[in-house]
Amino acid sequence: MQRTKIKDILRNDATDYEVVVKGWVRSFRNNQFIALNDGSCMNNLQVVIDLNTDADIVKRITSSAAISVHGKVMPSQGKGQKVEVIASSIEILGDCDAEKYPLQLKNKPSLEYLREIAHLRFRTNTFGAVFRVRHSLAFAIHQFFNERGFVYLHTPIVTASDAEGAGETFRVTSLPFDNPPRNEDGSVDFREDFFGRSTNLTVSGQLEAELGAMAFSEVYTFGPTFRAENSNTARHLAEFWMIEPEVAFNDLVANMDLAEDFIKYIIQYALDHNREDLEFLTQRLVEEEKQKPQNERSEMGLIEKLEFVLNNKFERVTYTEAIDILLQSPAYKKKKFQYDVSWGIDMQSEHERYLVEKHFKKPVIVTNYPAAIKAFYMRQDDGCAPGKETVAAMDILAPGIGEIVGGSQREERLERLERRMNEMHIPTEEMYWYLDTRRFGTVPHAGFGLGFERMVLFVTGMTNIRDVIPFPRTPKNAEF
RNA sequence: UCCUCCUUAGCUCAGUUGGUUAGAGCACCUGACUGUUAAUCAGGGGGUCGUUGGUUCAAGUCCAACAGGGGGAGCCA
Numbered sequence: 001m002q003r004t005k006i007k008d009i010l011r012n013d014a015t016d017y018e019v020v021v022k023g024w025v026r027s028f029r030n031n032q033f034i035a036l037n038d039g040s041c042m043n044n045l046q047v048v049i050d051l052n053t054d055a056d057i058v059k060r061i062t063s064s065a066a067i068s069v070h071g072k073v074m075p076s077q078g079k080g081q082k083v084e085v086i087a088s089s090i091e092i093l094g095d096c097d098a099e100k101y102p103l104q105l106k107n108k109p110s111l112e113y114l115r116e117i118a119h120l121r122f123r124t125n126t127f128g129a130v131f132r133v134r135h136s137l138a139f140a141i142h143q144f145f146n147e148r149g150f151v152y153l154h155t156p157i158v159t160a161s162d163a164e165g166a167g168e169t170f171r172v173t174s175l176p177f178d179n180p181p182r183n184e185d186g187s188v189d190f191r192e193d194f195f196g197r198s199t200n201l202t203v204s205g206q207l208e209a210e211l212g213a214m215a216f217s218e219v220y221t222f223g224p225t226f227r228a229e230n231s232n233t234a235r236h237l238a239e240f241w242m243i244e245p246e247v248a249f250n251d252l253v254a255n256m257d258l259a260e261d262f263i264k265y266i267i268q269y270a271l272d273h274n275r276e277d278l279e280f281l282t283q284r285l286v287e288e289e290k291q292k293p294q295n296e297r298s299e300m301g302l303i304e305k306l307e308f309v310l311n312n313k314f315e316r317v318t319y320t321e322a323i324d325i326l327l328q329s330p331a332y333k334k335k336k337f338q339y340d341v342s343w344g345i346d347m348q349s350e351h352e353r354y355l356v357e358k359h360f361k362k363p364v365i366v367t368n369y370p371a372a373i374k375a376f377y378m379r380q381d382d383g384c385a386p387g388k389e390t391v392a393a394m395d396i397l398a399p400g401i402g403e404i405v406g407g408s409q410r411e412e413r414l415e416r417l418e419r420r421m422n423e424m425h426i427p428t429e430e431m432y433w434y435l436d437t438r439r440f441g442t443v444p445h446a447g448f449g450l451g452f453e454r455m456v457l458f459v460t461g462m463t464n465i466r467d468v469i470p471f472p473r474t475p476k477n478a479e480f
Numbered sequence: 481u482c483c484u485c486c487u488u489a490g491c492u493c494a495g496u497u498g499g500u501u502a503g504a505g506c507a508c509c510u511g512a513c514u515g516u517u518a519a520u521c522a523g524g525g526g527g528u529c530g531u532u533g534g535u536u537c538a539a540g541u542c543c544a545a546c547a548g549g550g551g552g553a554g555c556c557a
Contacts (some may be wrong), residue, residue: 029516044517051514063507080517099490104507106518107491112549168555204557230481231555242557338553349553406557451557464550476548 001070007040015075015083021045022068022093024123026105028061033078036069039122042129042276046076046084057090064101064123066094111467118471119480126284129277130468133270134456138222140269141243141452144262145220150245153212153219155205160197161430168228169200170238201226206244206449207377207434210410213246213445214437220245222452230475234464235402237453239473246447252379252392252409255446256365259396259405260314263363263455267306270459278303278459285461298400299361302461305399308362315360318368319390325359326351343388346373349402356397363404369393376424378408379444380416394448401458407448414438 004019023038023045032051035044047069049058061067071087078084103109103120114121121127145152158172174194175181181192190198205221212219225242245258270278282302289297300308317325326332326341331354339348347366356364368381371389378391396405411417417438421428428435456468466472471480 027516027518029519030513031516032514033516033519035517046517048515076515078515078517099508101508102490104491107506108518109491113491115549225557227556229555232481233553233555234551236556240557403557449557454557 003068005040006036006038006043006045009045009073009083009085010041010043013082015073018070018072019085020068020070021047021085023066025061025063025065025067025096027063031058034061034067034069036067037123037128039128042125042132042280043081046078046081047071047087047090048084049087049090053087053090057092060092060095061090062096062098062101063105064103065092065096067091068093111464115466115472122470125280127467129274129280129284130456130460130462131470132277133274133281133460134468136270136273137266137456137459138452140266141222141262143269144265145218145245148218150218150220151212151216153205153209153216153221155202155208155221155223157202157224158195158199159202160195160199161207168230169203170226170228172199172201203227204242204244204449206246206447209244209246209447210377210445211433211437213248213447214441214443217248218245219247232475234466235454235457237465237469237472237474240465240469241452243450243452244447246445248443248445250409250446251444252367252394252446255407255409255448256314256316256367256394259394259407259448259450260365262450263396263405264310266455267310267459271303271306271310278306281460281462288463305461306459312362314363314365314396316365316367317355319366319370320368322347322355322364322366325355329354329359331358344370344372352397352402356399361399363399364397365394366397367392367394369395371420374408376420376426377410377417379411380420392446398454398458400463401454404454404458405448405450407446409444409446412438412442412444414442 001018001020003022006021006023009019009021021036021038023036026035026037026044028034032049034047034049036047037044049061068091069085069087070089071085073083074086076082076084102117103114103123105124109124111126114124114127122131142152175188175190175192181189183189190196193199202225204225205223209219209221221242221244223241224239226239227236228238229236245262247254247258250258285298285302298305320343323341323343323345326337331337332341337348337350337354339345339350341351355366356362368390371378371380371391374391374393378393381390381392384390392409394405394407395403398404411420414435418428418435421431453465453468457463457465460468462468466474
């Protein structure tokens with residue numbers, strides 16, 4: 001007989017039919033009631049076993065043992081559930097020695113402890129919910145772009161370009177590290193390396209995505225990204241996933257519209273498809289915040305926050321306006337900011353948080369940043385006063401997370417792009433392939449990058465990025 | 481990388497001004513239980529107090545270094 005998923009049994013009220021269910025024991029009460037979970041949904045299925053069941057079998061029904069149950073779905077006599085399965089036979093598929101098993105759910109294991117047993121943490125309610133939501137968001141991303149005719153472009157993971165320069169990169173090599181071939185001047189001879197040149201893991205698929213956009217009009221990437229930065233925070237990973245759409249003929253405003261529609265679409269998808277998971281996560285957040293003083297707790301519940309984001313237009317302000325708001329703010333006048341504010345600064349976390357969490361109290365898109373603090377490929381704004389040059393950049397700042405999207409209209413004018421690259425000491429010869437798009441049929445275009453894990457943080461209400469990726473890679477940690 | 485806090489049983493945590501044999505709840509083991517919902521009840525086992533070095537008659541407790549972790553910052557997505 002074919003296995004029925006627990007989700008399918010629980011989501012309809014039908015009874016009086018036979019099923020085979022398989023899963024892992026969450027709890028076993030009164031030598032009679034098994035709470036069974038197969039990961040298909042948040043809730044457990046109650047399995048009621050016969051009191052005459054072989055004592056040797058009963059003994060093996062331990063927390064997290066894998067079992068198969070053949071039985072009949074019936075209305076439950078108990079209060080906690082509508083239906084339950086009355087078992088006619090039960091088979092132990094995989095024993096779980098309770099004495100050695102490191103995960104005891106009744107002990108309310110901490111998130112930090114669960115991180116140390118990340119190979120088992122999927123079996124908890126919290127991580128079950130988080131990773132089902134993560135899946136839905138990933139799926140919704142593909143659906144959103146597919147519905148709009150975007151081509152999913154797989155940009156390379158191994159790349160020779162480190163032109164973006166920003167992040168430290170992970171080197172990819174097959175050379176012997178203890179005795180690499182050397183040039184006469186003593187430097188490593190990468191001509192001997194696998195690719196015949198120095199290569200590293202990608203820090204962004206954007207430049208390649210732009211090449212695709214110059215043929216398909218709209219493309220997106222969704223893949224792993226690697227940064228060897230020694231940043232140890234709740235918002236950074238050495239290996240993370242990034243979504244980067246790139247659209248020909250879009251200007252900055254169209255870019256913002258796309259980003260806002262996109263974020264709202266995937267949040268809506270999660271609300272529509274993961275209601276139980278999000279309700280659980282909402283409750284989890286309430287419990288977590290009980291530890292905090294009143295004034296540090298969220299003003300809205302998780303689901304309430306997501307619905308608020310859906311129902312309100314993101315605030316759009318220029319960098320110049322944002323700086324003015326900060327300069328006029330009570331926080332600034334009372335000298336509450338640790339870092340000073342003036343036109344030209346790269347805004348600090350405290351400034352971004354003030355704008356998002358105190359001033360506007362909703363997601364904010366900040367545009368037209370000073371050119372000096374932004375990347376070479378961003379389109380230079382026309383008509384700027386000397387010393388006040390800006391670019392068509394846009395960052396979306398989310399409450400509690402900070403920067404969730406960074407994007408811009410791209411500089412499509414060859415001479416201006418080359419001039420900027422020279423100013424920033426980016427080698428134009430090596431980047432001939434990028435500049436070729438500006439030589440041959442260049443058009444205005446725009447795109448952005450969205451950090452997937454930061455989006456998952458926002459939607460799940462989790463607070464540490466290591467808890468929203470199955471196996472986090474961070475400085476000094478590549479376990480599992 | 482910087483600042484700060486933490487590390488005591490499988491988990492979560494107490495442990496007083498340094499002073500006998502280091503505690504609790506849960507988990508685990510044994511037994512009881514025919515409608516449980518984190519089941520309940522009775523009994524039992526379980527510790528190199530993160531590591532190394534130092535101060536002291538005496539260190540879980542004081543000092544230093546190191547390791548791991550949390551929170552904040554920088555960098556960023």
